[in-house]
């Protein structure tokens with residue numbers, strides 16, 4: 001097995017240990033992993049019709065925890081903007097890309113139980129993949145999480161713990177449980193295997209576009225798992241000589257909870273002291289203190305991208321607009337379309353070239369906002 005390393009302190013730990021964060025700075029791990037060469041569009045024909053087809057670039061192989069995740073369609077919304085329909089994944093959100101990696105790793109390690117915390121979708125996904133892998137699982141969610149998400153978590157047999165006091169309190173409760181002996185913390189935030197799953201979003205685009213990527217990838221950001229997966233993929237594809245230019249990464253937050261957008265505008269390398277937060281329809285990206293903030297800010301800057309924020313009205317309008325076009329998407333999953341569609345926002349004034357937005361959670365999870 002390979003090793004984790006801390007991007008701050010350089011500390012290393014075996015991935016077969018259950019140590020879920022750096023013991024010095026208490027920050028998230030990165031993974032020591034270099035993809036194998038040999039990936040090319042023509043070698044992919046005949047391989048599994050799932051994200052496991054990109055075997056050269058994945059840190060795990062031959063999974064038994066798979067539910068057939070990946071290979072979601074790319075469809076045009078306008079002449080320049082296309083949508084990747086990650087709401088068509090097995091548990092109806094993009095989180096399956098990362099959750100399958102964590103469940104597969106956990107299955108190999110054989111812990112007494114798995115613990116996760118989430119605003120809903122990651123927990124649902126971990127619950128489903130633990131069910132598939134035969135692992136007992138406990139999921140912590142904030143009070144007020146969409147009823148459809150909690151119903152789905154329970155349906156997969158996970159123990160559901162509802163925590164009063166918001167997303168931060170939920171994370172603290174889960175981390176206390178994660179420190180108990182025999183527990184595998186299936187954290188989409190702290191465990192870097194998750195990012196090596198979400199990076200397949202970009203490998204699929206690269207394959208579908210005939211070995212190219214769009215000029216701009218617009219990505220919703222709470223804890224940044226899709227954003228950091230996308231950054232990892234573009235760096236790997238570039239290092240492998242499979243793309244000449246890296247796309248711009250444009251990160252989207254809800255105005256109501258936008259700590260990263262605020263830090264980006266202040267040209268800061270890390271989060272600013274806690275700013276105001278307000279309730280938002282985009283529950284999946286309502287993260288006041290994302291632990292990977294430094295990496296997210298650095299990745300967006302290195303790509304030449306930027307941050308955009310969307311108002312509650314823009315989220316509502318974008319959801320209605322997508323539904324009217326035939327796409328039934330949850331309130332968080334419409335944020336990127338809200339940022340780049342018509343209107344007077346910065347998204348319209350930027351020269352984005354060809355753009356892909358993810359529609360990354362299904363409408364049945366939240367219903368219509370109004």
Ligand SMILES: Cc1ncc(COP(=O)(O)O)c(C=O)c1O
Nearest residue numbers: 121221222223224225284360361
């Ligand atoms: C539908 C949807 N989109 C985007 C996100 C944001 O993902 P992340 O917190 O990893 O940035 C989430 C997270 O739960 C989500 O459920």
